[in-house]
Amino acid sequence: MIRILIIWLINALALFVLPYIISSIQIRGFGTALVAAVVLGLINALIRPLLVLLTLPVTMITLGLFIFVINALLFQFAAWMLKGFEVADFWSALFGSILYSLISWLLAWLILGRTESSL
Secondary structure, three states: OHHHHHHHHHHHHHHHHHHHHOOOEEEOOHHHHHHHHHHHHHHHHHOHHHHHHHOHHHHHHOOOOHHHHHHHHHHHHHHHHOOOEEEOOHHHHHHHHHHHHHHHHHHHHHHHOOOOOOO
């Protein structure tokens, strides 16, 4: 249970840092980042597997690169759902989702000391 809370805080921190790297992504505050981390987690757990399955032919043709498009669209969808979390356009969502994943992974590795964290 503590591990889940730590990962949640790590993901919120990664979201909170994004506007300092990509100016077209805005987060109102750390509370918004906490809520956005939960929403992104739920979206990635519930909607993403279905989208990956439905777009499997396109993903295979693009050698897996279409997964980045799915991640960007889901990132933008989360921003659309939440007030205080804004993503300007698709490219911001694409780079934001990539950086969010990298920052979350790096922070989890530094804090939890493992590479197999379940982010």
